[in-house]
Amino acid sequence: MxxxxxxxxxxxxxxxxxxxxxxxxxxxxxxxxxxxxxxxxxxxxxxxxxxxxxxxxxxxxxxxxxxxxxxxxxxxxxxxxxxxxxxxxxxxxxxxxxxxxxxxxxxxxxxxxxxLENTYYSIEDKEYEVDLYKDFYVTKQLLSSIKTTNKIINITGSIYASENGLDNCILLNDSKNVIEALQGNIFMLIGNKLITPPVSEGCLNGVMRKQILGLAKKIYYIVVVEEVISPFDLQKADELFITNVIKGIQPITKYRKKNFTTKVANQLLQLLNEAISVN
Structure with missing residues (x-):
């Protein structure tokens, strides 16, 4: 009993x-x-x-x-x-x-x-605000890069975002570097350089992350790199966006006092929809 x-x-x-x-x-x-x-x-x-x-x-x-x-x-x-x-x-x-x-x-x-309501990927024209989640940190190890059912950091971070009127939060690893958002990988555009953290930093080895890394190389003026991102780098960015298989691409429009454009995110969205319609 x-x-x-x-x-x-x-x-x-x-x-x-x-x-x-x-x-x-x-x-x-x-x-x-x-x-x-x-x-x-x-x-x-x-x-x-x-x-x-x-x-x-x-x-x-x-x-x-x-x-x-x-x-x-x-x-x-x-x-x-x-x-x-x-x-x-x-x-x-x-x-x-x-x-x-x-x-x-x-x-x-x-x-x-x-x-799901939509067949193909789309981007809603609305504000999407994020901030850092610093109550807990993701360890920089192989287990962090796979999808296990231990997602307590993502859960507590989602509650924190809801309590503070945020649409999402950015997670940090135990070296205090940016690794991903609560529901997907993160990309940062500075000038013509599109950056996402390497999997070795503890971020999820995302399926959509892989697609975006490939598609971004088709945009002639974009240089794609996997590099460490510090929280201070976010304030210098021209664009920030989150990727996952269900949503596709979610542009971040506001982080603290900084507002961001969505030009490259929209270009990538078009390339993504073209790719899945062909396949």
Whole structure:
């Protein structure tokens, strides 16, 4: 028997009592965007998931191929009539048993999906204000670059942003350098130089980050680099924007007393939509 919300019930009534994702955050996940019966950037998502599973010593089932990954996600989206435009999340967790030391490295997975309003990426013409989140810092290590279910810094940072009337916050690593936003990677334009922090700084190895790094090289006057960004650099920027697979590109229009333009963000958005329509 267990106590669940003040009621004594059978342990079997709550499947989370042994679930390692619930008990220890022993899980990794991928969030994908589906449009027109297709998972965008499928290969990048699949290989990042496989890499994440290897990093935390999960066994990868023999049948867990890219085709299987695709089939499982799209079959759920089809069943729920979500093939036109939706977001889906696959969470892979280590199976029940053990405490910190698991009894097995075998895995199970869970997929869920919800509808999205827009098929292609767009940028809303409105103010988007951010500030630094300094209550906690992200450690500069490999685990920080993969998508585990331990996102407590992102959660507390989101609460902080909401309490202070902000649209987002910028996270710092333990060297006090800028690494990313709460919901995506960050890019900074100074002059003709587009900068994003290297993954070695502790930022997420984002799928959309990879796409933007490639697309930006197609803009003839832009030089693309991966360099350390300090909080002081943000005040010098001409543009700041956030990237993730669901939103695409989100320009930051205001940081403290500094306002930013959105020219390159809009150019990249056009290139991004062209790329996904071709593929």
């Amino acid at each position: 267990i106590n669940f919300n003040g009621i004594i019930v059978s342990q079997d009534a709550n499947i989370l009592t042994q679930n390692r994702a619930f008990l220890y955050g022993d899980a990794v996940f991928e969030t994908v965007k589906i449009i027109d019966n297709k998972i965008l950037f499928l290969e990048d998502h699949y290989f990042r998931l496989m890499s994440s599973m290897r990093v935390i010593r999960m066994e990868i089932p023999m049948n867990f191929t890219m085709e299987y990954f695709e089939e499982q996600i799209l079959s759920l989206a089809k069943n729920n009539s979500l093939l036109d435009s939706s977001r889906a999340r696959i969470t892979v967790y280590r199976n029940d048993g053990g405490y910190y030391l698991p009894l097995s490295n075998s895995v199970s997975f869970l997929i869920h999906a919800v509808a």
